[in-house]
Structures are given as structure tokens and as C-alpha cells.
Amino acid sequence: MNTSASRALIPLGIFLALAGLLFYGLKLDPREIPSPLIDKPAPDFTLESLKDPSQTLTKEVLLGKVSLVNVWASWCPSCRQEHAELMRIARQNQGVQFLGFNWKDTRPEALQMLQQFGDPYTTILYDPDNRSGIDWGVYGAPETFIVDPQGIIRHKHVGPIDARVWEQEIRPIVEQYQAKKS
């Protein structure tokens, strides 16, 4: 009797362990994917500017200021979702360089989207065929990198940016490196 009573408890025990695991899982942010590039210098690149095909941009645009490198594309719904928030952040944080990284997109469509929804970026890199995206380890849009004034990647956020992400995750890091600079 006793053994069968304790044996009957096994399923409950297994489930409780599983439930504990799931509660733990809820606390994790599924979007937090470590990037091997954190604390490494940003990869070199030579890309056209989205707005001016004759202008070539290199890693130098990253130097001297804290930059947010935001990977986006006109075909990506989540990018549209975060767009309004990016506009707001860009307006209120003039000290941060907003670098757009237009990824796997076409120039007319990308420009049309900016025309329609506004342009939060100071400069936009144009990478239609994922040439530089591979070096950055981009595997989906939107993704946002924080690069410090020395051109070193300090953080990567996968998924859209909303007010919470900005306040709690990105802003503290941005301010930390801005403070260091001065």
C-alpha cells in the first residue's frame, strides 16, 4: 500500500518540476540571444547610403558618438511597429546617433516607407543583399545594436523597441557610455 501510494505521487512530482521550469522560462526574455560580437569592435563595412547612392559609408560614421544601429526593412511588420517609438526616441535624444541599417530591402520601397512614416535616422546604411549583415550577425529584423564612441558593440536587442525596452534596457547602457565619453 505504502509503495503504491508513493508511486502514485510520481506524476505529480514530475509535473511540479516541469511547472517550476516553465515559471522560470516565463521570466526569461526569449529575445535575449547572446551575440558573440558584444564588446568586440564593430565589423568593417563599406556600404552605400540609402538616400544618396553616390555616398559611401564606412565604419568611421560610428566613431565619436554613441550610436544605435537599427536594422530594419520595409517588408518587416515589426519594424513598422517600432517605427513610431524610434521617431519619439530620436526626437528626444539628440545626443545619440541613430544609424539605420536598411537590410535586404529595395531602395524605392525603403524610401517610401520613410516618406510615409517619417525618418528617425541620422544616416542610413543600405545593405540590400546582406553583404554586411552577415558580419554583424543579423538574422532577422528588427535588431538594434548599441555601439560606443570607440566603435565597440556594447549591446544587441532583438525584436522591436518599445517604451519599456528603451527605458529599461537600452537607455541605461546608452547613458553609461555617454557619461564615459565626457
Next chain:
Amino acid sequence: MVPELGHFALILALFLAIIQASVPLAGSLSGNRTWMSMARPLAWGQLTFIGIAFLCLLQAFLTDDFSVIYVATNSNSLMPTAYKVSAIWGAHEGSLLLWVFMLAGWGAAVAALSKNLPLAMIARVISVQGMVAIGFLLFTVLTSNPFDRIFPAPLEGRDLNPLLQDPGLAIHPPMLYMGYVGFSVAFAFAIAALIGGKLDSAWARWSRPWTTVAWIFLTIGIALGSWWAYYELGWGGWWFWDPVENASFMPWLAGTALMHSLAVTEKRAAFKTWTVLLAISAFSLSLLGTFLVRSGVLTSVHAFATDPTRGSFILIFLCIVIGGSLALYAWRAPTISGGGRFDLVSRESFLLVNNLLLATLTVLVLFGTLAPLIYEAAGWGKISVGFPWFNKMFVSLSPFLVLATGTGPLAHWKHDEPRRLIKSLWLALALAILVFLAVSLPIFSAGNMAMAFGLAMAAWLVGSHLVSLFDRLKHKHGLKGLAADLAGNSRSYYGMWLAHMGLAVFIVGVTMVSIHGKETDIRMSPGSVHEDAGYRFQFNGVQSVPGPNYSAFRGDFVVYQGEREIARLFPEKRNYFSGGMPMTEAAIDAGLLRDIYISLGEPVGDKGDWALRVYYKPYVRWIWLGCIFMALGGVLAVTDRRYRMARQTAASPIPGGAAVA
């Protein structure tokens, strides 16, 4: 106005569910017949109010009422009417409403079709269903109300996710949910029996048809999902071991085990605790699937509406339902008698082996799905368990499953002679070995033994089931017996037979397509010809064509076999006006023995060249054909006259059954 009515109906349904969960149950415990007899009307009331809510949402979609947020985000006035209907379950809130609607439907069906069950049993079953309904209705009303308004109302809706604008996916979720929710009936019966403390064969007989019906829906639902992924995602694969797919596969495996286990419990009164545990597991895994899909705990290509608040709610609900029922099990199980004894060689043993293997597979899928989480919790870093691991596990366990499936139907209940079994099975064994040797000849297999192995397994299943069929007909006067059986007397045997044949067909499909499938990425310019797998593909360029709510690039291909034109294929790449990723519509020339499948990639250069993907998929249809056989087998089994009779005779005092009250 109408959306508010729907919201109100949902709240009323919630209050009804609270009464439904408590009053009949209290009646069954105190012997109050009036309270118990409230169960059936309450189940009907539940269906009525949730039905009203569902119709209100339908009305909002059909009239393009974009003042309702859910409609505005998931519909568009340009969308075809059929998709406006299916858009109801296109996202989280509406699919939840569909869930509770089906739950209420199953509850009403139990109320209607179990006229002759003991009143106490019915009261308990319907009460347990009421408890489940409370959880889901609370969830809907508190966190995911589909009737929320937006002001000012947008002029146009955002459109349904283009991936979901497809006939296959329009009916895939309802089928899947019917299966998930259907297991709530088996669950409710098991819990009711545990509350009553009587687990007998009557209980198993009552749950059997319900379980089978739920299993049929789930089988069809999964097959549809797989078929959809095959032609819509443009990757040519039919199963990806994606967390969301696994979430539907786990209850299917547990449900399959449950069906077999119920048979033993009904016929031999054995495996009782095991059957109860499986009934709890099948439904728990359905709930777990819902949780995994919606909580964002696991990232997935299908994940929609991930939201941690909703996740916590479902998880707490999950803990109450599963934890509560397992605690009840822990309390009652030790008092359950062991039931009929059986020898090592007997049908029970083979069914037990089959059950253990199915349970093992369920646990493996669960483990593989949760492995990323386990790794992270243990601090081992991030991993993802992919294809190869799952495939290896399934390929290494399924031969044993197939061996038991082939042997079980021929073995006698309780006790069998190994010698007799071997004598009746040697033909099947010989057939399997013959197929193995023939296929392993280099001309067929090209040195790939896996193919010989897979086909031999299928041959073993076919052979042993043919032997079983001939045995049966020998005792039943041949074809006359067959006709009489199929007329209704013992359809369940043929149901089993057909479903197992479905497994054989499925194995052939999987074996052939995994070993001989071909996939080529090429770049073609208009007018050029590509040759592959004995076919010639002529590319006539890509044109721009308009659609109702999208514009598309349409490729034009002519496929030749030898000199004969066998197909003209028009794969498309669609850009929906509402934005989002372009959708690939693969063009498929389907056939029983092979599919030819072309999907458009990207335009290359400026001379009209395109990157393309061409697939040759031998026997891929057999995968879904096998599933159809399985589902049809289920239908045959459920229409067996025995269940109709059982329903009528259940009123007569079956030992223990009626005495529950």
C-alpha cells in the same frame, strides 16, 4: 452594440460555468438529484451564450466593423468573405473564443449523447468541464477580450496575416482545437471516475468513443498543418519539429496511447491507473501546447501573440488543472485494484509495449521541445535541439513500435502461445524479409539500407494485418462475414485495421521522401531549360499579376517528361497591400507517386532571371494519405454498433457504474 452584446454573453457564460462547475458536483457528492440534473441544462446554456458571443464576433468581421480592435488588426474590407470568417481564429483573442466555443460544444454533446449514463457520472463530467471552462473564460474576459473597441475607428483594417490567407490554414486551427478540446471529455470522464473512486470497464467504455473522435480531429488537424507548411512555407518540408508542431504532436501521441489503453481497460479491466494517467496527460499536454504557443517561453516560427502576462495566467491555470488532477490521482490511485492479470505473451503485453513506447516518444518530444529552457535553467547556455536529434530518436524507437503494432492484433487476450503466434506470423515476417532483401539490392537502394529498413517495416505491418484479416474471415464465412461486420457489428476491428494500414502508408511516404527527395536551387533566365530527376523544366519568365488584396509575381513553367508536356506550373510571390513579408505560393504538380514543386526565390539581375527552388518529392502524398487512413479508421471504430448499444444499455446496472451515486 453587437460587440458589447458578445462581451456580455461571454461574461454570462462565465457565471454559468461557475454554477456548472460547482452545483452538479456538489449534488453528486451529497446525493441531491435536483442539483445533479442541472448539469445538462447548464451545459446547453453554456453553449448558447458562448455561441451568441461567437456569432457577435462573426457579425463584426462580416460587416467590417473596424471599431473592434481585433477586427481592425485581423481583417480588411478587401479580403474574401471566407477569410473574413476564418480570420476569427486568425489571432490570439479569437482563437481563444473558438476554444471555449468548442469546449461548450463538446459539453453539450456529452449532455445530449449520454442519456443513459448514471446521473452522478454525468453531473461530475459536466462539472469538470465547467471548471475547465471557467479557466478559459476568465482568461478571455480578463486578458484577451476580442470585443475591445478602438476610438476613433480606423477606416481600414490591417488585414489578416497573409500566411493565414489560405484554405488549408483556414480549417487547420478548428480541427486542431477540436482535438485538443475533445481530450477534455476523456479528461473529464477520468476525473469524474477518480472523484467517484470507481474506475471500472464501464468508465472506459464511455470514454472510448469520445477519445477516438477527439483523436480523429487531432489527426486531421496535424495532417492539415503539415500539408499547409509543405505548400505554403515554400521550404518543401512536411514537418519541422518546431515547438508549435511539437505542441500538437505530444497530445496526439498521448491520445494514441490512451485509445489503446482504454481498449485494454474496457475489455480486460487492466491498466486502469495507467489509462487514467494517460487521459490526464493527453489533455494536460493540450493545455501545455496552448501555453507554449502563447507565452513566448519558446521562440518559434509560428509563435503568435506572445505575451508574458498571458503566459503567467495560463501557467497558473495549468498548475491548478494538472496539479489538481495529479494530486487527485495520487490520492485515489492506490485504492484502485490491479484488474485482470495477463501473461508475458498476450495482447495486453503488446499493447503495454506500444503504450510505453508512445509514452516514451511523448516524453522525448517534450524534452526536446523544452531542452533550450532546461539548458538555460541549468546554466549550460543556449542550445537548440533540431531536426537530427528528433529524427534519430524516432527512427530508433519506431521499429519496436511497428513490431508490436504488427503482432498485437494477432495475439490472444490474457495468454498466448509463442509458438502459435510465430506460426501465424511467419508469412508476414517472410514478406518483410523479402522486401528488405529486394530493396537492399543495389539497383533499388543505391546502397542506402535505411530505405530497405523502412519499406520492410511497412511490409511487416501490411503482412501481419493481412494475416489477421484472413484469420478473421476464415472464422466468419468469408466475404459475407466482412459485409456483416462492416454493416455495423464490428467496425472497430476494421477501424483498427485501416488505421494501422495508414501507419504503413505513412512509413512508406516518410522513407521514400526522406531518401529520394531532391532539392535544387538554381538561377534561370526566361526561355532556359533545366533538367532534374528525369524531368525538364522550361522557364517562360515571370509576370506581374493582380490579386484581390495583393499583387503577385507569377512564374510560368512547363514541365516535360521525355517529349511529353506533363504539367504547367505557376508559382507566385505575393506582396500583400497591407505590407509584411512577401509570401511564397509554391506551385505543385501533385501525384500519388511523386510531387514536383517549384517555388520562386528572388529576382536576380535585370534581365528577368530568377532564383528558383525545384523539388522532386517522391511519395510525399503518402504521408498525408496515411493520416487520412488513420482518421478514417477512427471513424469506422467510432461508428461501431457496440457503442450505440453500450449507450443504450449503460442504464442497466453495470457493476459499479450506477452505484456511484
